[in-house]
Amino acid sequence: MKVLGCTIHLITPKERRQNSNDISGMNHLEAVYSGKNQMWRYLVMIAVVVFAANTIGSVPLLVVYLKAIIQDPSISSEFASNPSNISLLGTGPVEGLILLLVPFLVMFVCFWLLIKPLNERTFMQTVNGTDSFRFKRYFAGALVWLLLSAIYLVAYLGIDPGNFRLNNLTTSLVGLIITTLLLIPFQAGSEELLMRGYLMQGFYRLIPKRWFPLLATSLIFALMHALNPEVKAFGFLTMMPQYFLIGLSFGMATLMDDGIEVAMGAHTANNIFLSVMVTHKSSALQTPSVYEQLIVDPWLEFLGLFLMSVIFLFVLGRKYNWNLRFLYR
DSSP: OEETTEEOOOOOHHHHHHOTTOOTTOOTGGGGGSSOOOHHHHHHHHHHHHHHHHHTTTHHHHHHHHHHHHHOTTHHHHHHHOTTOGGGGTOOHHHHHHHHHHHHHHHHHHHHHHHHHHHSOOHHHHHTSSSSOOHHHHHHHHHHHHHHHHHHHHHHHHHOGGGEEEOOOSTHHHHHHHHHHHHHHHHHHHHHIIIIIIIHHHHHHHSOOTHHHHHHHHHHHHHHTTTSHHHHHHOHHHHHHHHHHHHHHHHHHHHHHTSSHHHHHHHHHHHHHHHHTEEOTTOSOOOOOSEEESSOOHHHHHHHHHHHHHHHHHHHHHHHTOOTHHHHO
8 A cells, every 4th residue: 555655564354363473462552444435534534523523523512603793793803712601602601611612522422423324333342342332441541630720729728728719619511510520522533533442443454563553643632632722822843742642542552451541531521620720711611710810831741741641641540551562552
């Protein structure tokens, strides 16, 4: 097979079984050797789910936008300069969060509908290469990441309490919590399905070395967030290491646990915690959270994220007897 003038040999299932680096008993990446896996199928999948998310998924936002500019045409230019600020359209913060999350729900459903006819693999084969979802893994990943996030916030509050403002202790938190619990699993889940599930399998089909899909999907995951408001506020080279580190950590968990449930749980817990407990003016998640962080030091946040990731992988690695050799075989 030739790509950009270079010949890439796609290893057949028979050749893979004969490969001395094969790891018996693994299912997630190996599921790619079933079904149809031509490169154009992966390109079609990504194009369709992204298109659906930004068209069908954006219909509610478009309706609210049109209603707002009919009432006040000046909103159009203000919103164009700051599209992440949904409150400009006259919505409440919880309603604004819903409008931002609906496209991911559409993306999730679209992927679920397409994976069988396009790749002749089941939805669950993308998750872990089997036919069942490991809920205990999902909730274990969520719980460990949630506890680490809470410990980090409490420690930060103790060290620098002046950097946080108590922002919201009203009953509006109830609506926010319900919204995040219902919709963020689809937002985080769709990203994990595409990155650590679908694309990680696809990259493994091209080059059957586990380090390749790990690095490739971590880089794409980072670039996927390049338009986030945090990047605009702190700079591309400052924020990309954070996103890459998250992708790398969740990717390592996926490879060692032979499935994306742990990563899905941790990703979901991370976004729910940030939405409910702490936000800042440059955050992509503008919510009526309990605390507002006044000054953000991106490199301090990177250090905290690095420590959390190491502890996260260590704790779950001990619990599930993960082996680092799964990363480089």
